Amino acid sequence: MVTRGLKNVGRSPLRTVAITAILAVSIGLALVMLLSYQTIQAKIESVKSEAGSTLTVRPAGANGFEGGGEPLTDSQLADLKSLPHVSALSETLNDRLTVGTDTSLASAIDPGTLGNRQIRFNQNRFGGDGGGASGQARASQPRTLTIPIMITGVSDTISLTTAGANMTAGSLFDPTADVPEAVLGSTLASKNSLQPGSTFTAYSTTFTVKGIVDTGNTFGSSGLYIPIKTLQRLSDQAGDVSEGTVTADSLDNLSSLETVVKAKLGDKADVVSSADQTTQILQPLQNIKTISLYSLIGSLVAGAFITLLIMMMIVRERRREIGVLKAIGASTSGVVGQFMAEALALAILGALVGTVLGVALSNPVLSALVKSGTATATPAAVGAAGRGGQFFARVGQLGGISTTLQNIHATVSPVLIADGLLAAILIAVLGSAVPAWLIAQVKPAEAMRGE
Amino acid sequence: MLEVQEVDKQFRSGDTILKALNKANMSLKTGAFVAIVGKSGSGKTTLLTLLGGLERPTSGAILLDGEDITKLSDHHLTAYRRRKIGFIFQHYNLIPNLSALENVMLPMEFAGVPAKKRRARAVHLLNQVGLEGDKQQRRPGRLSGGEQQRVSIARALANRPGLILADEPTGNLDSQTSKIIVKLLQELARSEETTIIVVTHDLNLTEHTDQTFRLQDGQLTTHTGGTKALLSEDTSA
Numbered sequence: 001m002v003t004r005g006l007k008n009v010g011r012s013p014l015r016t017v018a019i020t021a022i023l024a025v026s027i028g029l030a031l032v033m034l035l036s037y038q039t040i041q042a043k044i045e046s047v048k049s050e051a052g053s054t055l056t057v058r059p060a061g062a063n064g065f066e067g068g069g070e071p072l073t074d075s076q077l078a079d080l081k082s083l084p085h086v087s088a089l090s091e092t093l094n095d096r097l098t099v100g101t102d103t104s105l106a107s108a109i110d111p112g113t114l115g116n117r118q119i120r121f122n123q124n125r126f127g128g129d130g131g132g133a134s135g136q137a138r139a140s141q142p143r144t145l146t147i148p149i150m151i152t153g154v155s156d157t158i159s160l161t162t163a164g165a166n167m168t169a170g171s172l173f174d175p176t177a178d179v180p181e182a183v184l185g186s187t188l189a190s191k192n193s194l195q196p197g198s199t200f201t202a203y204s205t206t207f208t209v210k211g212i213v214d215t216g217n218t219f220g221s222s223g224l225y226i227p228i229k230t231l232q233r234l235s236d237q238a239g240d241v242s243e244g245t246v247t248a249d250s251l252d253n254l255s256s257l258e259t260v261v262k263a264k265l266g267d268k269a270d271v272v273s274s275a276d277q278t279t280q281i282l283q284p285l286q287n288i289k290t291i292s293l294y295s296l297i298g299s300l301v302a303g304a305f306i307t308l309l310i311m312m313m314i315v316r317e318r319r320r321e322i323g324v325l326k327a328i329g330a331s332t333s334g335v336v337g338q339f340m341a342e343a344l345a346l347a348i349l350g351a352l353v354g355t356v357l358g359v360a361l362s363n364p365v366l367s368a369l370v371k372s373g374t375a376t377a378t379p380a381a382v383g384a385a386g387r388g389g390q391f392f393a394r395v396g397q398l399g400g401i402s403t404t405l406q407n408i409h410a411t412v413s414p415v416l417i418a419d420g421l422l423a424a425i426l427i428a429v430l431g432s433a434v435p436a437w438l439i440a441q442v443k444p445a446e447a448m449r450g451e
Numbered sequence: 452m453l454e455v456q457e458v459d460k461q462f463r464s465g466d467t468i469l470k471a472l473n474k475a476n477m478s479l480k481t482g483a484f485v486a487i488v489g490k491s492g493s494g495k496t497t498l499l500t501l502l503g504g505l506e507r508p509t510s511g512a513i514l515l516d517g518e519d520i521t522k523l524s525d526h527h528l529t530a531y532r533r534r535k536i537g538f539i540f541q542h543y544n545l546i547p548n549l550s551a552l553e554n555v556m557l558p559m560e561f562a563g564v565p566a567k568k569r570r571a572r573a574v575h576l577l578n579q580v581g582l583e584g585d586k587q588q589r590r591p592g593r594l595s596g597g598e599q600q601r602v603s604i605a606r607a608l609a610n611r612p613g614l615i616l617a618d619e620p621t622g623n624l625d626s627q628t629s630k631i632i633v634k635l636l637q638e639l640a641r642s643e644e645t646t647i648i649v650v651t652h653d654l655n656l657t658e659h660t661d662q663t664f665r666l667q668d669g670q671l672t673t674h675t676g677g678t679k680a681l682l683s684e685d686t687s688a
Contacts, residue, residue: 001560004549011548324544327505328606329533329561331526444532445505447544448496448618 001334005341009349016346019310023350024357026303027427031358031420033296036366039410040289044282053251054274055258057244060267065096071240072269080246080264085257088247091155093228095235096148097202104201108191108222109147149188150223151202153231157183160213160225170196170211178229180207185221186214203234251275288369300423303350307431311343315435315442322439323446336436343435344428351424355417362410370408453479453502453614453646455671458511460497471497472508473669479662481613484640485648486657488674489666495650496618498666502648503536503616504528515614533562537607537645541619543599545591551577551602552587558609569609576605580635597628604635608643615639617649621656633659 009016057077061069074091081089097103109115154160157172160183173181182202184194189212194200198209207226215221232238246261248254258273265271279286315322325335455477462469471494479485489495500506502513504520512519520531537558538544545554552573559569577587580601582594591599600620607615617636621629633649637659640647649656657663663674 004546007548320544321546324540324546325557326529327503327532327538328558329529329610331529331561334561443505445500447538447540448500448505 001338002341005338006345008338008342009345016349019306019346020349020353022306023303023347023424023427024353026299026306027347027351027354027420027423028357028361029354030296030299030303030423031355031416032362032365033292033299034419034423035358035362035410035412035416036369037289037292037296039366039408040285040292040370043408044285044289047282047285048251048275048278052274053248053254055246055248055254055261056272056274057246057261057265058242058270058272060270062242063270065094070268071237071242072244073239074241075239076265076268077241077244080244080261083246083257083260083264085249085253086246087249088156088245090158090245090247091228091241092243092245093153093231093235093237093240094242095151095153095231095237097151098148099146102202103149105149105188105192105224107147107149108185108187109218111147115147150219151231152223152225153228154225155228157225165213165215165220168212168214170209173210173227175227176229177227178233179227180205180230181210181226182207183211183213183225184209185223185225186212187218187221188224191222205234285370291369300427303347303423303427304430307343307347307427308434310346311339311432311435312438314342315339315438319442320446320449322442323444323449326442326444327447332440336432336439339435339439340428340432343432344425347424347428347431348421350427351420354424355420358416358420359412362412366408366410452481452514452516453477454512454514455498455502456512456514458498458501458513459509460494460501460506460669461509470669472501472671475511475669475671477664477671479646479648481646482640482644483646483661484637484659485646485662485664486660487648487650487664487666487671488652488654488657491652493666494669494671495666498671499616499618499648499650502614503538504531533558534610535613537609537612537615539600539603539607539615539617539620541622543591543596543603543623545599545602545606547591550588550590551582551594551598551605554591554602555605555609558606562610564610572609573605576608577602579608579639580605595628596624597632600624600628600632601635604632604639608639608645611643611645613645615645615647617647619651619653620649621651621653629653629656 057072057080059067059069059072061067062071077089077091080086097105099105099107154175157175160167160172167183168186170183172183173179182200184192189195189209192200194209194212196209196211199206200209201207202224213221213225228241232240246257248257254273254275258271262269262271322335325338326332455475458472458475459470460472462471475498487495487498497506501508504523508521511521513521515531515535518531520528523531545551546557549557552570555573555576556569559572564572574587577583582598582601582605586594586598591602594602600623604620607617615636620636621632624632633656636647636649639645649660657674665672665674
């Protein structure tokens, strides 16, 4: 029965080639879409895990040095630490050092068009120097066209060694201590020719450079980092916090934790989940994933439909032969089996060629899909997520994710080949269902019909 | 032993009921070589499809070796055709992409005969019907009409059936080949002890049969007057 079914494949070579080609395109497309789906899914999971399960807590109405309202306090954030599903809590405090007044350091960023625009804006607002923002006292300082240096007080140093940041020299300070020690961004250190062990002045205090960090972006690498308690004391911001980062014990609990934190802090804070930011960034990939899934289903349905039409045509053509087989003793199931073997053989032939096509086309198609899907959406999404972000690590992290979104490569595995064969079997079975019914309807008396 | 008892077969065509067979009766001994003659549309092929279990009669009984095939289920009817019936068709109806040998092996495959045994028997049968050597490996398209009909006859004999039904077996053959095929059928009826019923237009074939029936307007009658009488009846009709 199976042998006869296989022999029938070679009965009309031209037709077999045509059918194989059509099925190959269908199965090849299905594989490309399956591979795209799997690769994008893996990328989404990887980006989600990279982005982490964190909540960013900022004073309500403020974002870095923009906006207004009251700063958060150590005690407010300390309350969050005891909440269920909180695995870690870190705090940061930002300030800006006016060059020549607050510090001996030289700024590593040239004002350029953007800096001058900001200075003009601040002059209009305050009628004085646009560079400083540490208080009314600095408003009467002589006008300088220098960008202030961003100083960040941190309660832990994890973010100085993760998310694309690398210590290039020296070591870290103790973030829980109140000591005049600092880690400098590599660009700032280079600008001021500082090395670990060098000293500089800020807030009229002599700081020792403990280490140099390359944050992976110019903004982050042009700032400096000191223990939060030291910054709170020296900048007259005792107990103040610019931003808190609450880490959930798992991504699954992030959403419920967000609700609890929002309820706890009320209208005093803006709470932003990393999942929300990641979701926004990943939206283009989610769209491509959906397209891939629909295309995968469409390809399989098209393949099954083609097989269905072909097998119906073959059954109609061989109606009399089916009658003869039944007349000389073949059972209906036997004849159906023979035709299914034929459909399966055609589908497997199509799958083999389709797999080669799928392997060859998967990366170009995936690349085209990702480029067209993320070209316009990603920068906007990243901009929204990173706008005004003061802590370099987050800027670097999200920026890093965005740049790797387009850097997706599909890997063909034996599992994929097996999936291709499975698709072929599925197509053959689905495509043979109606022809099988047609075969069952053919009466053996068809054999007696005249030509 | 084959017995046909009061068999009716009616077809519905729109609002009209057509009677293809009307109270047909027939009784044949095993090993008989029998002809059923009649004009086109007289019901010959219908009778053959009923005897072969390809269709069921509207009423009546058909008994082969005491078993009423009209009462068999579809499943048992398939088994009946496989074990007890051999078909020879006017257009041979060989499977085009199988060799002559494979065509003969086919009914034995359906009957579950082991591959080695069915090959040996197919070779034997093809030799018996006079198709020898490399012709056994040829596909039907590379055989003459007479050779294809020999393959068809060998296929009909494959499972040693008690009854072989031949529908116009010489209808597509020249007169010389027709004579050879008829002779072959006659010999096989004797040697294989199988009943062979031939439905035909060819009245000359009746010279070689043991018994001849005539079908006219669905009525089956025994003809005892010899071929000449049949020919004269046919001319006058």
